[in-house]
Amino acid sequence: MKSSSRLLAWFFLVLWFAWIHALQERLSVNETFALATPDLGMVFFVGLLGVVRKNDLFLVAILAAICRKSFSVEPGLAILCGFLALAWLASLLREMVELSSPLWRAVLAGLGALGLSLWLEVVQFTRVGVSLPPLDVLIALAFTSGLAALAIGGFSIRLPGLTPLRAED
Amino acid sequence: MIRDLGRRRTIYFVLLVVCAVLSLRPIPLVGGVIELVFVPTRLIAELVAPLAWLRSGEVRAAERQIDAEARVVRGAAADLLAIEQQSALPTRPKLLVGRRMIHGEVIRRSRGDLDRVEVRVASTEGIVPDLPVITGDQYVGRVARLGNQENMILVDLVTGKDFFVGASVARTDWRGEAIGESVEFVVGGLAPRSMDEQLHLALHNPSLRGIKKGPVHVFEPADMDPELAELSRGFSLGELQTLQTISGSELPLIQSPLDFKSGLFQVIVLAPEDKASAVEMLQLETFVEDNWIRTSTLTRGDVTPTREGRRLARGSLAGLRTGQAVALGAHLVGRVGETGPLAADLIGLGDPGVRLAVLAEIEGEASPRPLGELVALGRSRHDGSLGFRWICRIDLGEAREGELLEADLYTGSGEDGVPRGLFIGETELPTTRRPHEITVWQDPAVRELERVFVWKGPEVKRRPESVTRLGGTR
Numbered sequence: 001m002k003s004s005s006r007l008l009a010w011f012f013l014v015l016w017f018a019w020i021h022a023l024q025e026r027l028s029v030n031e032t033f034a035l036a037t038p039d040l041g042m043v044f045f046v047g048l049l050g051v052v053r054k055n056d057l058f059l060v061a062i063l064a065a066i067c068r069k070s071f072s073v074e075p076g077l078a079i080l081c082g083f084l085a086l087a088w089l090a091s092l093l094r095e096m097v098e099l100s101s102p103l104w105r106a107v108l109a110g111l112g113a114l115g116l117s118l119w120l121e122v123v124q125f126t127r128v129g130v131s132l133p134p135l136d137v138l139i140a141l142a143f144t145s146g147l148a149a150l151a152i153g154g155f156s157i158r159l160p161g162l163t164p165l166r167a168e169d
Numbered sequence: 170m171i172r173d174l175g176r177r178r179t180i181y182f183v184l185l186v187v188c189a190v191l192s193l194r195p196i197p198l199v200g201g202v203i204e205l206v207f208v209p210t211r212l213i214a215e216l217v218a219p220l221a222w223l224r225s226g227e228v229r230a231a232e233r234q235i236d237a238e239a240r241v242v243r244g245a246a247a248d249l250l251a252i253e254q255q256s257a258l259p260t261r262p263k264l265l266v267g268r269r270m271i272h273g274e275v276i277r278r279s280r281g282d283l284d285r286v287e288v289r290v291a292s293t294e295g296i297v298p299d300l301p302v303i304t305g306d307q308y309v310g311r312v313a314r315l316g317n318q319e320n321m322i323l324v325d326l327v328t329g330k331d332f333f334v335g336a337s338v339a340r341t342d343w344r345g346e347a348i349g350e351s352v353e354f355v356v357g358g359l360a361p362r363s364m365d366e367q368l369h370l371a372l373h374n375p376s377l378r379g380i381k382k383g384p385v386h387v388f389e390p391a392d393m394d395p396e397l398a399e400l401s402r403g404f405s406l407g408e409l410q411t412l413q414t415i416s417g418s419e420l421p422l423i424q425s426p427l428d429f430k431s432g433l434f435q436v437i438v439l440a441p442e443d444k445a446s447a448v449e450m451l452q453l454e455t456f457v458e459d460n461w462i463r464t465s466t467l468t469r470g471d472v473t474p475t476r477e478g479r480r481l482a483r484g485s486l487a488g489l490r491t492g493q494a495v496a497l498g499a500h501l502v503g504r505v506g507e508t509g510p511l512a513a514d515l516i517g518l519g520d521p522g523v524r525l526a527v528l529a530e531i532e533g534e535a536s537p538r539p540l541g542e543l544v545a546l547g548r549s550r551h552d553g554s555l556g557f558r559w560i561c562r563i564d565l566g567e568a569r570e571g572e573l574l575e576a577d578l579y580t581g582s583g584e585d586g587v588p589r590g591l592f593i594g595e596t597e598l599p600t601t602r603r604p605h606e607i608t609v610w611q612d613p614a615v616r617e618l619e620r621v622f623v624w625k626g627p628e629v630k631r632r633p634e635s636v637t638r639l640g641g642t643r
Contacts, residue, residue, distance in 0.1 A: 014213065014216075015216060018213045018214075018216045018217055019216075019217055021472055022217035022220050022468075023220075024472045025468055025469065025470050025471060025472045026220065026469065026470070028470055028471065028472060028473070028474040029469055029470030029471075037474055039472075041472060058181075062206075066206070066207060066209055066210060066213065067210075067213055068472060069207050069210050070209075070210040070211075070213040070214045070467075070468075070480065071214065071468050071471065071472045071480070072471050072472045072473055072476070072478070073471055073476055073478025073479070073480070073506050073507070073514035073515070073516055073520070074471075074473055074476065075192060075195070075507060076203065076204065076206070076207040076210075076507070076509075077188060077191055077192045077195070077200070077203050078192035080188065080203075080206070081185065081188040081189050081192050084181075084184075084185055084188065085185055085189075088178070088181060088182065088185060091178075092178075117473065117475075120473060121475070122193075123192050123193060124476075124521070124522065126193045126194075127193075127195075127522075128521070128522030129522065130521040130522040130544070130545075130546070131521075131546075133475045133547075137474070137475060141474070
């Protein structure tokens, strides 16, 4: 694979992450979707975890974190920590299960969305001392994210410009 | 090969743990370096700029509305603040004579040392350590020393555990008529904390035991420094009360009408009378254009649905600092969160944890009331109202239990980076002295804005160190 096409693919990845997070941000302030908005950034990220090269996992996580921070006031380091933890978990799971299967993708996206939200809430709680949000909000987020991953997660790697990132196996 | 992979995973895991710890307990120096990783976020937010075009009509309409209201709301706020400043002066004629009065505003209080506040004064000429500080007819504390910046002083509050001031209470019979000599004692520090988070001043070494109630006034012994003793004499410290402890003994303490923890906004430094003007007041600087940095928002909301924040298009290189107020017109939009070199976070008022010192204009009352600190609990998804936690530590008139008072809320003093007089919203205030959750209605247009201003404040010069040292050694 030419390195220039891979470089272009990384650029496209940032572009897609940016637009997906922007869409998620717009949906989360929309009165109709609000708390039922799936974590689309996480769905896209998990969709990639099962199909990109193992060596690329952590770079994907770093780019996902930077793009999410562009649309969030959560602490950047905490976001980075959340995505890197998920990439680490995925690198372990890939040796045991088929992460690119729809079911595993849905489970990982649901748990990832729940885990990341919970982690960011804990960070907020530790820093400013406000109470944690009700669990039903987080469970709704996990459920809609899992459903979204089941329905559209498989399209992640098929988005224009990303093919060079696919693992050749 | 497998061993190498295992080692790499272990190193990675250790790095993850370090990241997690730093997320929970940030270290500013490390945080500054990590912020560099997120510099591209400024550019990435621009990549989706076409999305903003879809709602540009709503944004322009909201900005026009806020701009149109600005003149009226600013005028109302300026009038209110002028009254607030005046209400810091003593009301009893006896307390007005023989003293030079220098007005000051509490600028910041340290989270670590609540018994010392930093005050910006109209003039530091003639201000020396130990001069008494008051607000209205109430005694507040003493000047500790000059601050590191011009026109700034540090004030030790009477709540400090090492603070002592002479005081007296008149002995009265059952009809309230004075009998015999008044009882003298020392006041300073806080009495043991009661359950309802109210603060009471402690009382020590009474000249006569058994006195249970009555108004307490400053009565410094003249042998200390006759001039200083005379300046503070007659100012009130509060009302003497007697509580029954669990063990059955009686605990005398003083209930002050002031909220020393977060509701002290305007103060007066008392100095000996001289040729200078008898009363010197601060100028209001909130609505001076040069004190604000113009910027815009890059996003409309946050990807996390439980947060209310936006990204700002300027960062620390443009002078943005964590905690600064963000406003448009006379409306407070939020406060600056984390800052990177090129972009920063704007934390909205609906974001849980935002802290504000608040001044209330209560319907039917001539002067505004400092409410103290409000902590944001979040925004209601049903009606868009804001929830705040407020510990009422002041008397709000003669309202009956359960009665609510309609009020407009403005920013007060004492929160670093937030100027006084920015409009927050409307509310109904409960009147009982205990913790409450109050609902505030904010103008919905405030959430639609793109063009905003960040408070940088008037330019302050650092004071030469020799002068600061001189001020600290009276």
